[in-house]
Amino acid sequence: MPPVPPALTARVYRSLALGWLATKAAVLLINAVAFPRLRPGTPEARPRVSVLVPARNEAQILPVTLPSLLGQGADEVIVLDDRSADGTADVAARLGARVIRGQPRPAGWHGKPWACQQLLHAATGDVLIFVDADVTWQPGALDAMLAELERTGADLLSVQPRQHNLTLGERLLTPLVDAAVLSYFPYPLIRLPQAAAGMANGQVMALRRAALEGVGGFRAVRQAVLDDTAFARHLKARGGQLAVALGGDVVGVRMYGSYPQSVAGFSKNALPLHLQSRPLLVLSALAHLGVYTLPWVVRLPGWRVLRVASVLERLLVNLLTGRRRPADLLEGLLGPLTPLLALPVYARALRRTVTWKGRTYQQTPEGRQE
Incomplete structure (x- = not known):
């Protein structure tokens, strides 16, 4: 087989790179217009x-985040201590939350789905808002969520909180959470009936109790590492309605x-995000290097455009999320x-197991726990 001419290789590279960037730019533009933002508001029926x-193991962060959550005016705030080793339960109780002790996980359950399942059974509300301990709430945030849930009529509303990154180290990768959502998922797709056109962010999820109980709680995603999107698609496949909103100022x-x-945090989700395919994971790493880094090392076809895009994209994402x-x-x-x-994220994600919060999980299509 004769070698591929370098000129042809260069043209293919330029077409693929610019096509990929143009697609992401189009998605960003769509989301700049269509992606909802939480705004101050009050639901008509509370x-x-x-x-x-x-x-x-959230004893350090709870004194920062829990007081503002307790001040939102919810009928109840319940903290499930998932067998922590740092006094999480005592801190939460001292701050004024109702605390329940997590039970040992049954075989076949991952940590967070099992914690959420227990919280479902302990809660008495008609709307259940599952929120991670590191989320911060501004005054009126709960009312804004309830108003958005009412406006959309969704069974599941999840929120993409605004990133608060203080040190250089956390700025290096953490903001990519926003880029992954806003440059790859056009928000209007969420209205399609197909379950595959579904997503959610497990950091903040508001669920109607009837819908959650109607699908058996979190049992269907008990072995999922990427449990939020898996649950959203499970709910959508059974007729549930989804909505997502940016956290905005609240x-x-x-x-x-x-x-x-x-x-460590990104590596546990990287393989599920790439459809449990290691070849796709490796291809993703190479593609990002080829499009964003390589044009700064050598002059390739379209190198000027690629250099500008590699800097401009993160800037546009931050502007869209209100990080200004x-x-x-x-x-950028x-x-x-x-x-x-x-690269360390990809390398860790290629392993047979991932570890998170002291628990080890197998990297299998089913996500079984080791």
Whole structure:
């Protein structure tokens, strides 16, 4: 077989790279117009609301986030202590939350789905809001969520909190959560009936109790590492309605406090996000290096456009999510380095097991626990 001419290879590379970037830019433009933002508001009919916090080793962050959550006016706030080793239960109780002790996980259950299943049984509300311990709430945030849930008529409303990154280490990768959603998932797809056109963010999920109980709670995703999107698609396949909103000025999060924490957190989700396919995971790593980093090392066809895009994309995502402080905008300069910084994530995700919060899970299509 004769070798492929370099000129043809260059043209194919340019077409693929620019096509990929153009597609992502189009998705960003669609989401700039269509993606809802939480705004201050009050629901016309206020249901009974339970706010539910699955917490494992969160004693340090709860004094920062729990007081504002308790001040939202929910009918009850329940913290499930998922067998923590750092006094999480005592901290939560001292701050004023109702605390329940997590029971040992049954065989075949992952940690968070099992914690959420227990919270479902403990709650008394008609609307159940599951929220991670590191989420911050501004005054009126709960009313804004309930108003959005009422406006959309959704059975599941999840929120993409605004990222609050304070150190350089956490800025390197953590903001990519927003980029993954806003540049790959056009929001109008969520209205399609197909379950595959569904997504959710498990950091903040508001669910109507009847819908959640109607699908058996979280049992269907008991072995899923990427349990939020898996649950959203499970619910949608059974007739449930989904909605997503950006947290705007009212709901924020500080996910990871350092670069190593970001690597550990992202690596547990990387393989599920790539359809449990290791070849696809490797291809993704190579593609990002080829499009965002390589044009800064060698002059390839379209290198000027690719260089500009590698810097501009993260800037546009931050503008869209409302992260507009000078330090946030300067994150765009990290674009060419991001594929290199993400290599440890890919490497960890290729392993047969991943570890998160002291628990080890097998990297299988079913996501079975080891």
